[in-house]
Amino acid sequence: QQPVQSPQAVILREGEDAVINCSSSKALYSVHWYRQKHGEAPVFLMILLKGGEQMRHEKISASFNEKKQQSSLYLTASQLSYSGTYFCGTPAGGTSYGKLTFGQGTILTVHP
C-alpha cells in the first residue's frame, strides 16, 4: 500500500519552515526520504528506523512516530536549494530493503 504524503504542495519564502508528513495504513519499520529536482534523479536524504533517533541532513531533520505510523520531515530556515519534490518510501516487503513503495510526493517551492 502506498504511503500518503501531505501536503501535496508547499510554497515558502526563503528562511521559512515547513513540515511534510508521510503516513501509512500498515505498521512501519522504516521510512526513506528522497528529494527529486525537476529533470534530475531522486537523491537520498535519510532513513528513519522504528525506535531510532531523529535523523538530519543539513538543516532538514525527520522523525518517526510509531503510534501514528507516520514520519515527518522538517525543513528549517528553507533555502532556494530545497526546492524540489520530496518522496517518502516504505519497504514493500520481499528480499530487499531497497524495494520501496513511494508516496505520491510533496512539491516544495522556495521563493527568494
Add this chain to the structure above:
Amino acid sequence: DTGVSQNPRHKITKRGQNVTFRCDPISEHNRLYWYRQTLGQGPEFLTYFQNEAQLEKSRLLSDRFSAERPKGSFSTLEIQRTEQGDSAMYLCASSRGLDSATNEKLFFGSGTQLSVL
C-alpha cells in the same frame, strides 16, 4: 564514484516497436533496481537484481518487459510491442546490498524518458 548512468536519456518510439534501455550502476554496488515513474507520481518498483540474479519482479510487470544483468555489471530493460501506457520515466538505482535497513540507500540514475506515440 561516477554515479549511476542511464542511456538513452530520451527515447521516442511508435506503438508496437521494441525498445531497450541500459543502466550502468556504481561499480561496487551489488544490487540494481528498475523503477518506473509517471508524471506527478513517486517511483514504482519494477524489478531488482542481486549481482546477475533477478530476485524479484513486480506483479504489475507485463510479460512484454524483460530485464537482464549479465555478469552482474550493467543491466538492460527491454520493452516489447510498446503501448502508449508504457510512456514514463524509467529509473535505475543501485545499492550496496548489505541487507541492513540503515544501509540500503538507493543511488538513482537520471532515467530514460520513454514516449510512445
